[in-house]
Amino acid sequence: MDKHIIKSANEAAEKIIEWGESHKIETCFERAERLKPCPIGASGACCKVCHMGPCRFVGRNAEEEARGVCGATLPTVAARNMVRMIAAGTAAHSDHARDMAFTLLAVANGEAKDFKITDVRKLYRVAGILDIEFEGRAVNDVARDVALRFLEDFGRQKGEIYYLRRAPKKTQERWKKWGIAPRGIDREIAEAMHRTSVGVDHEPDHLLTHGLRTALADGWGGCMIATDITDILFGTPRPVKAEASFGIFKEDEVNLVVHGHEPSLAEIIVDVTSEPEMIAYAQSKGANGINLGGMCCTANEVLMRHGIPTAGGFTNQELGIMTGLVDAITVDVQCIMPAITELSKKFHTKVITTSEKAKIPGAMHIEYGEHRAREIAREIVKIAIDNFPNRKTEGSHITDKFPVIAGFSHEYIEYMQGGRWRASFRPLNDAIMAGRIRGVVGLAGCDNPRVPSTGIHRFLATELIKNDVLIVSTGCGSAACGTAGYLTPEMALENAGPGLREVCEAIGIPPILHLGACVDNSRILTIASAMAEEGGLSDEIGGMPAVGIAPEWMSEKAIAIGCYFAASGVPVIFGGESPIGASSEVTRIMTEVWWERFKGPMHFEPDPEKMLALALDYIDRARAALKLKKYEPGKFGAERVLLDMAARREIEKASAKPHIGIY
Ligand code: MSK
Numbered sequence: 001m002d003k004h005i006i007k008s009a010n011e012a013a014e015k016i017i018e019w020g021e022s023h024k025i026e027t028c029f030e031r032a033e034r035l036k037p038c039p040i041g042a043s044g045a046c047c048k049v050c051h052m053g054p055c056r057f058v059g060r061n062a063e064e065e066a067r068g069v070c071g072a073t074l075p076t077v078a079a080r081n082m083v084r085m086i087a088a089g090t091a092a093h094s095d096h097a098r099d100m101a102f103t104l105l106a107v108a109n110g111e112a113k114d115f116k117i118t119d120v121r122k123l124y125r126v127a128g129i130l131d132i133e134f135e136g137r138a139v140n141d142v143a144r145d146v147a148l149r150f151l152e153d154f155g156r157q158k159g160e161i162y163y164l165r166r167a168p169k170k171t172q173e174r175w176k177k178w179g180i181a182p183r184g185i186d187r188e189i190a191e192a193m194h195r196t197s198v199g200v201d202h203e204p205d206h207l208l209t210h211g212l213r214t215a216l217a218d219g220w221g222g223c224m225i226a227t228d229i230t231d232i233l234f235g236t237p238r239p240v241k242a243e244a245s246f247g248i249f250k251e252d253e254v255n256l257v258v259h260g261h262e263p264s265l266a267e268i269i270v271d272v273t274s275e276p277e278m279i280a281y282a283q284s285k286g287a288n289g290i291n292l293g294g295m296c297c298t299a300n301e302v303l304m305r306h307g308i309p310t311a312g313g314f315t316n317q318e319l320g321i322m323t324g325l326v327d328a329i330t331v332d333v334q335c336i337m338p339a340i341t342e343l344s345k346k347f348h349t350k351v352i353t354t355s356e357k358a359k360i361p362g363a364m365h366i367e368y369g370e371h372r373a374r375e376i377a378r379e380i381v382k383i384a385i386d387n388f389p390n391r392k393t394e395g396s397h398i399t400d401k402f403p404v405i406a407g408f409s410h411e412y413i414e415y416m417q418g419g420r421w422r423a424s425f426r427p428l429n430d431a432i433m434a435g436r437i438r439g440v441v442g443l444a445g446c447d448n449p450r451v452p453s454t455g456i457h458r459f460l461a462t463e464l465i466k467n468d469v470l471i472v473s474t475g476c477g478s479a480a481c482g483t484a485g486y487l488t489p490e491m492a493l494e495n496a497g498p499g500l501r502e503v504c505e506a507i508g509i510p511p512i513l514h515l516g517a518c519v520d521n522s523r524i525l526t527i528a529s530a531m532a533e534e535g536g537l538s539d540e541i542g543g544m545p546a547v548g549i550a551p552e553w554m555s556e557k558a559i560a561i562g563c564y565f566a567a568s569g570v571p572v573i574f575g576g577e578s579p580i581g582a583s584s585e586v587t588r589i590m591t592e593v594w595w596e597r598f599k600g601p602m603h604f605e606p607d608p609e610k611m612l613a614l615a616l617d618y619i620d621r622a623r624a625a626l627k628l629k630k631y632e633p634g635k636f637g638a639e640r641v642l643l644d645m646a647a648r649r650e651i652e653k654a655s656a657k658p659h660i661g662i663y
Contacts, residue, residue: 005033008315009455010483012246012400016319019396025346027318028337032449037577044078045582050198057582064585072202078583079204080196082559082590083211085579087192089560090214092334093519094154094185094222095357096262100229101150103264103370107233108144112370114268117143118235122411126228130162143232150225156184163220167525168532170540171569175216178597180209180567182217189214205589212567212598219564224522230301234267237304237407237516238415239509244482246316247401248309249325253291254282256384258308259317260332261517263301265354265368266294268377269330270306278378282385290381295320296335297475297517304407304516312483313476314446314554315453321349324395328384332368333358335446335555348390350383402485406478406514410526416507425527425534427503428470432545433536434637435629436499438468439619442524442565443512444477445550445558448576454480456551456575456608461486463612465511468497468633469619472527475518477550487514498634521561524548525568537626542569542599545622547615551575551608566590566600571618573611578604 007029008014017029040046045057047068055068057077064074072080106112117123117139127134127142130149134142153161160181164172175181182188192214195201201210231237249255256273258266272278273290282290294302295317299310311320314335320326321343328350329340341351341362351363354376359365364383368376414423431437441464447454457480464471473481481487492504492511504511515523528541538544548565550558553574562572580586581604595601605611620631629637 006452007449008453009458010245010312010453010480012398012483013312013316013319013453015398016246016322016396020322025322025343028315028339028449029453037450042577042579043582044081044578044580044586045074047072047077047080049080049196062582064583070198075204075583075585076202076207078580078586079207079211082580082586083192083196083207083214085556085559086211086215086218086563087189089555089557090185090218090222091189092557093218093226093560094189096333096519097222097226097229098151098154099262100226100233100264101147104143104229104233105147105151106370108140108147110140112373114373115233115264115370117232119232122228122236123232126232129166146232147229150229153221153225154185157187158183161185161217161221163224164216166224167220167529167568168540171532171542174540174542174569174598175567178209180213180216182213182221185217185221188217204583204586205593208586208589212563215560215563216567218560219522219525219568223519223561224525226519227516227522230263231409234263235305236411237409238412239405240304240307240407242303242307242404242406243309243401244312244404244479244487245401246311246320246323246398248291248293248311249320249323250291251325252288254285254287254289254327254385254388255291255293255325256381257293257295257311257320257326257329258298258302259295259329260336261297261334261519262332262355263298264370265330265332265373265377266298266302268373269381270302270308272374272377272381278381278385281382282388285385285388287385287388290385295329296479297519298332300475300478300517300520303404304514309401310404310479310482313454313479315449316479316483318343321347322396323398324391324393325397327387327391328352328380330354330380331358331360331363334557336360347393347395348387350387352380352383354380402483404482404487404514405489405510406482406487408472408509408513408515410523410530413513413527414530416509425530429531429534429536431499431503433628435631436468436503436636437470438499438616438631439545439547439622440470440472441546441615442521442548442570443471443473443481443551444475444518444521444548444561445553445574446555447476447480448552448554450576451552453552454484456611457481458484458486459608460549460551460612461512462495464615465492465496465500467616468500468631469616470500470503471512472515472524473512474515474521474524478514478516481512482514486510486512499636518557518561521565525564528568528570538622540569543622543625544570545619545626545628546570547618548572549611549615551611562602566594566602567598569599571595571600572602573614574602574604575608575611576604576606580604
């Protein structure tokens, strides 16, 4: 008899996988078991940039000095492969950002009547950073200028992208010194593809340096632009209650899922599902209402702003359909498994693609356009409603769900530490200096069927908070924590170390702060910049007691994110086998050389215990270099009174001057 191997660390997911196996329904977990990764490509040792190859650096040809047909060495090949991953990841985030900029422009021009500028304060803050006059001007005029200025960042040929100025001066100086300040987003991506084509750039360090320039165009360009425009259009997140896991689906209501990454259509769908005519239409089909849920990062977008529940991250997408309760799933771009259309045929689920850039064989296609967003959203919601009576196939019907607190934007984190008029990062810096908080870890990136999915996220989340490390999470890292029940203040009471628990209790926050979708890793950059500006820790991002970890990454976007953190000065640890592991020279450059130049090495480490030890070691070394109090659990330095909500309200009443800072 076949022995079931644990495929997901999430109990509810595991139950569905088992149910699927007993019903002969295949998922990514079985495919991952069947399709072992190619060991040559997986370690960066395969070159396929021309048709003399692919050249494989294996066996006797696996030495650093071995050469392909053109004479390219293994380090050249591994570096080129890495740079191409960075370019692809940067392209994905940034193309999303470009669409957001065009949506903002359309709204400003009155061409997208279903949208409006929701957060005028954020618009002004952004305008201030971009040197755009906003006082006394019509909101739409300011928004138009902001959109056009952002669009300049994509096509600029010379100079620098605007948002580099948000980084601490010393970080900017490092970028200039090493020639990695990006000029224009599209230019860096195009140049990365050119340099890595056959017969161009062959020097591994030179190649990887351009990789970092491209990655910075992603972090301080594409990702940051996407985050800010989304906040301007749909509101800057603040804490909101929601639920996570498969139990969010309702037996007696129409279940519609939004999946992918782009928030615009999902925002309108949120609105449409509460229209009385739509609810009445659902009732006419026998349902008690319309239940909207999310998946992956579109889920994170609507969870952060509206408390829409999430069924989880990347590896939950097939499992969600296997509950048998999903009447329709609408997808846009990125991280959508094409397998869902075949799978949906076994149930009654309709799969609807909506982006002009992305179609999947077997899916319905309803193309989204911002000029008729509501009309499209209604069409999609109606499809889900019409499909409700067709629910007949028995699914796995899992009812587990957990409460979640999400919505920690940079602005809210600043606010929660001092109120509206005295928002600051001072208390956080003080707590780190005193040793209450040992350091900060960004726990991000995908979940992956090649390991017991979400398991390494869960292990690191619990161990880090036990060690008084505050976690900021994004993307499927947040989903992994949310579907485990970790995103609540109670988590601090039950599992955090004494110092972190005290801070969380005083402010009333979870020890793991959900910052949003994977593009919202940019929020971590702005938080790190604000901490440097606040003083008392490092005066640049590099040297902070902070680490970025993507323990189960699978996407090229994750690689771009890891590299922009490294280039910004944050040590980065990725799980799994190294995609450049075949070359000791490339490994040395990405760890030792990047550490010397940027204080941001990038490691690949498959062992979760070693990941944890490495992260804590970087944090402790940073503390020692900054001459901070040595971290000892339960023993803190200088006392400091943290503000509770009542104290914050008092300060707000007493103050009258708005704070529109550069961050
Ligand atoms: S969705 S890139 S699986 S985080 Fe942003 Fe999740 Fe990774 Fe996609």
